[in-house]
Amino acid sequence: MKYYIIAGEASGDLHGSNLIKQLKIQDKNADIRCWGGDLMETAGGTLVKHYKERAFMGFAEVIKNLSTILGFIKFCKKDILEFNPDKLIFIDNSGFNLRIAKWAKAENFNTIYYISPQVWASRSGRVKAIKRDIDEMYVILPFVKDFYKKFNYEVNFVGHPLLDAISNRVQISENDFRTKHNLSNKPIIALLPGSRKQEITKLLSVMLKMPAKFNNFQFVIAGAPSQDYEFYKQFITSENVQFVSNKTYDLLSISYAAIVTSGTATLETALFKVPEIVCYKTSWLSYQIGKRLINLKFISLVNLIMDKEVVKELIQDDLTEESLTVELQKIIEGKDRDQMFLDYFDLEKKLGGKGASKKTVELILKNAKI
Known part of the structure; x- marks a missing residue:
């Protein structure tokens, strides 16, 4: 046919x-x-x-x-x-x-x-x-x-x-991945700022306030296949930030935590069992229209599927350097991180198998x- x-x-x-x-x-x-x-x-x-x-x-x-x-x-x-x-x-x-x-x-x-x-x-x-x-x-x-x-x-x-896409991927060893992309031996915090220029511009500048505050971690930007490195380069000012293009799954497979733009990536991150913070920010006009049309308790797929707050959502004006710092600390260690792992396993069961x-x-x- x-x-x-x-x-x-x-x-x-x-x-x-x-x-x-x-x-x-x-x-x-x-x-x-x-x-x-x-x-x-x-x-x-x-x-x-x-x-x-x-x-x-x-x-x-x-x-x-x-x-x-x-x-x-x-x-x-x-x-x-x-x-x-x-x-x-x-x-x-x-x-x-x-x-x-x-x-x-x-x-x-x-x-x-x-x-x-x-x-x-x-x-x-x-x-x-x-x-x-x-x-x-x-x-x-x-x-x-x-x-x-x-x-x-x-x-x-x-x-x-996504269950199939993740399980069927060709895996690379952590050591090979770190060597190939010049990553240090520090635990990795993945930054997933989306795939469109508008959202990357809005979100990455806030995400990149974190490397200076968490020196014990290696921050890595997951570059989208739709954008070239030249576009991302303008936002990178810290030596503690690396860039990896079109290798998000490999990156998530070895990440300790992640800061993720709302969308499919929030679910992908959860299925890799990586504790995450979900971020969303758009233009003032788009946000004002959107919040009047969308009638949901949550914006992330993880929370929507579980019908409760599993991952923290920082939306529009709530997404600040201060709030992101506080929430990132919570998922790096402590009870919030432990509970998230438990919820992730329940989430996978709800998705119906491969x-x-x-x-x-x-x-x-x-x-x-x-």
């Missing part, structure tokens, strides 16, 4: 690549065209547009680049029509994908969503459009299935693909035969 997959951001590229691998295994005749990144292309998809071209963060940034975004939507529709896929698969990236889905359903394409839009976080009224425009929905968070039940929409919980991509493709192919 012919598959057209649309993903955005580094996490969508990762999950999309694993989905493509399973499609290639379970459908020997799979012909796959995609919007995503390097990982999806390497897995066997024909890459149409890279997610780097569409990395806009926050309401203000989207409005500023609206004409560019509309151009992408127009091009995407044209490309889908020319390819004429049997299955059109959307991965997260709701702002773009839900617009394409509405059009695609009207054009009688078979529509599939893998990793639900965050309608459980804000604007739940979008569920009506999802029920209308999406034929099959596959969710990776247990509470999302329960959320959709309230709207009489049956979806499939397939487990979280094989999310495999289960999803099996269901897609099964439904294709009905």
Whole structure:
């Protein structure tokens, strides 16, 4: 069959690549065209547009680049029509994908969503459009299935693909990693400031206040594949800071603690059993709009899944040099650190086991035969 997959951001590229691998295994005749990144292309998809071209963060940034975004939507529709896929698969990236889905359903394409839009976080009224425009929905968070039940929409919980991504990675020894990246023998505190320039700019300057206060630790910035070192270099002023590009999993596997930007990375850090602080900061306008739309107790996936505060969240004005210092000290030693480890093990149990991509493709192919 012919598959057209649309993903955005580094996490969508990762999950999309694993989905493509399973499609290639379970459908020997799979012909796959995609919007995503390097990982999806390497897995066997024909890459149409890279997610780097569409990395806009926050309401203000989207409005500023609206004409560019509309151009992408127009091009995407044209490309889908020319390819004429049997299955059109959307991965997260709701702002773009839900617009394409509405059009695609009207054009009688078979529509599939893998990793639900965050309608459980804000604007739940979008569920009506999802029920209308999406034929099959596959969710990776247990509470999302329960959320959709309230709207009489049956979806499939397939487990979280991060469990597979982490367990299947090629591992490197700690000694080799430290040697390769010129790291000291001090315990490592990983800094994960996000993948978009806007969020990195907002967050990294605060994170980099910590090395001077915690001299017994080696601080290492996890560089995103979407950004070059030249961009990060402007923020680095301490000799106690190193930079590692596109090796986040290797870095987390040997880290003692982490400071992490809200997003998928918070869950990845927890699955590596690394105590963490979650940070979030955006433009004043984006934050003011967002806090009026989002009706959640927490912003991190770790806390949302566990339905309690497992990791500390420092949001907007609460993210200061002083508050970050206090919270980092708490997870370096003491009862907060010990409790976090216990909660992390419970978190992993809630995620439903490995094989999310495999289960999803099996269901897609099964439904294709009905």
